[in-house]
Amino acid sequence: MNQVYIKTRVFSGEDSLERLRKFEKKKIWIISDTFLVDNGTIDRITEQLDRSNRVVLCSDVVPDPPLSAVAKGVALMGNIHPDIIIAFGGGSAIDTAKGIIYFAKFSGFTDGVRFIAIPTTSGTGSEVSSVTVITDPDTKIKHPIVDDEILPDEVILCPQLTCSVPPSVTANTGMDVLTHALEAYVSRNANAYSDALAEKAVEYVFGYLKRCCADGNDMEARSRMQEASNLAGSAFNIAGLGMNHAIAHQLGGIFHIPHGLANSLILINVIRKNSNVCEMRARYAVLARKLNLAGKEHSDSEAVTLLCEKIRSCQKEMKIPVTFSELGIRPESVLEKSTEIWKNAQKDMCSDTAIWRFDQCDVEDVLQL
Template sequence: MKPIYIKTKIYQGTNALKRLESIQNKKIWIICDQFLVQNGNIEEVKNTLKGNNEVIIFSDVVPDPPLRVIQKGIIEIKKIKPDVIIGYGGGSAIDTAKGILYFAKKAKWTQDVKFIAIPTTSGTGSEVTSFTIVTDTQEKIKHTIVDDDLLPDETILDAKLTTTVPPKITANTGIDVLTHALEAYVSKNANAYSDALAEKAIELVLESLLKCYKNGKDEKARDLMHQASNLAGIAFNIAGLGIGHSIAHQLGGVFHVPHGLANAMVLNQVIEFNAKEEKAFNKYVDLAYKLGLVEHKDNKEFAMAVLLEVITSMKKIMDMPLTLKAYGINEDDIQTHKETMAENAIKDLCTTTNPRHATQGDILNIIEKL
């Protein structure tokens, strides 16, 4: 038995940010990065928070949220005692907010606080998941924390906030969405609910990602990608992920490869690995048929090949480096760290729901293919 738990209230569509206007007379702590402060982006949120609200900004967020930033945030939250916390930005901002909240609640330094997530990229789905990823920079390893207390109370999906995202980040975050949906779709814990969400997310990615990449101001395409990211997030929160994420976490922790790009690098190899398991193979094939990538008269092997080629073509069109060497990582460094990376990937929580059992040697083989 597995409960299907969707806690977060979602405000989606044109001018969804206006939801903030209903907050009155509260102490509000906004967690974001310096870039959103320096470019004035944060002002739109502050200006929407009308009434007698006290707004405080914590702008120390950096990619791959390190424990030192979360520790600083824990100290701040104890002093501030906010009524509302807003995680505003990409996945790193929302994950940082989650990490701070998680440890602050464990220490009983905060209890009754409303948590609102406002993503400005269409990628992580963190605004609707009970996951957060934190980085131990000394050990060069990412840790996954899973707790339903991490689920935001509300999320605001306003596509206008994503129209200034550069093409490279649009590509990385977009393939992250695709990876979330594909891994949830074949996960050991997949069910009818996660399948429905994942299928729709993949359909929307194929329809809109390249449009967003070519024209970032296309609000219709941006809105579809925002929805895709959100649906994929709910899907993997129900079903879990797989070894693609386990390996991507190592590439980020050791070599600082952006998370979405790391997923893009391993995605095809992971699909090929998982497809050796019959149930996963059939699900990939069914997906190709359902998406109209092939006709039902076409055989399964052809359908599988087309699915892989579509993914590869998207990555090439968006000029994404497909290997570690292409990204600029020295081969000697890869040789130095590959064994530890494989060992840590096996221990990663995401590995537990991969559809095919993977050994450390299997993970090592995928890393070497990169």
């Protein structure tokens, strides 16, 4: 039985921040990071809030949110008792807020709280997913948590907020969008709804990501990439992900590779490995034809090759690293960790919706970069 649940109300457009003006006489807790506070970007949010509101700012967010940060946040929430939580920033800020909300609900701190996400990058799709990823720094394992109660009630997509994101980060987060869409498309739980969302997300990534990297102020491209991230996030929230994310989570935890880049590094190898399964090869081929990357005259295998060539072309044009050596990581060091990566990937919830769960040899093949 398929279940489709889309809870979050989305406000988008260059005037979308005006949504915040409706709130009056509320306790508003903004969860962000120091960078957005120090460079004044946070003012874009606070200047929209009526002065009758009491605003509390927490700027302790760090990449790969650790358990300690979430625990500290739960304690703060118990003191603040906010009416509204605004998560402002990239995936780390939104994941931190979601982790806090997840654990705080057991103490009754979240009753009646409205949760608003305002992303400043186009990548994670965290603003429309019921998943958050929290890192245990001692074991270097990333722990996904799934609960519909951590879905934001509202999302504000303001393209101007992404204009200052540098080309390298834009490229990495955009490849995360692509990976979300592709994995949702070949997921065990894929259905007509997730397919429609994923197809449009891939179309937008191929059409607009390179434009964002070439000109950060291309507002049309920035808007379409925000929508692509949102669409892909909704797609994987319905269908789930796969082995690409399960492995990438381990690469991030062990080698501290940014999540989008970790996904991008292994994406082509994962597609090729998945394509050994007839069902998955056929799915990739259908998508390649819908995107006019392949025609009816091409076999499924040829269509998959053309899809991979398109991805590699995009990576090269955006100067995204495609080997571990380019990141200063010895390939041998990665392979030495292949057993650990495989074992932890098997435990990662993203592998639960993979049609084919890789064995250790498959993981070693994927890591040959």
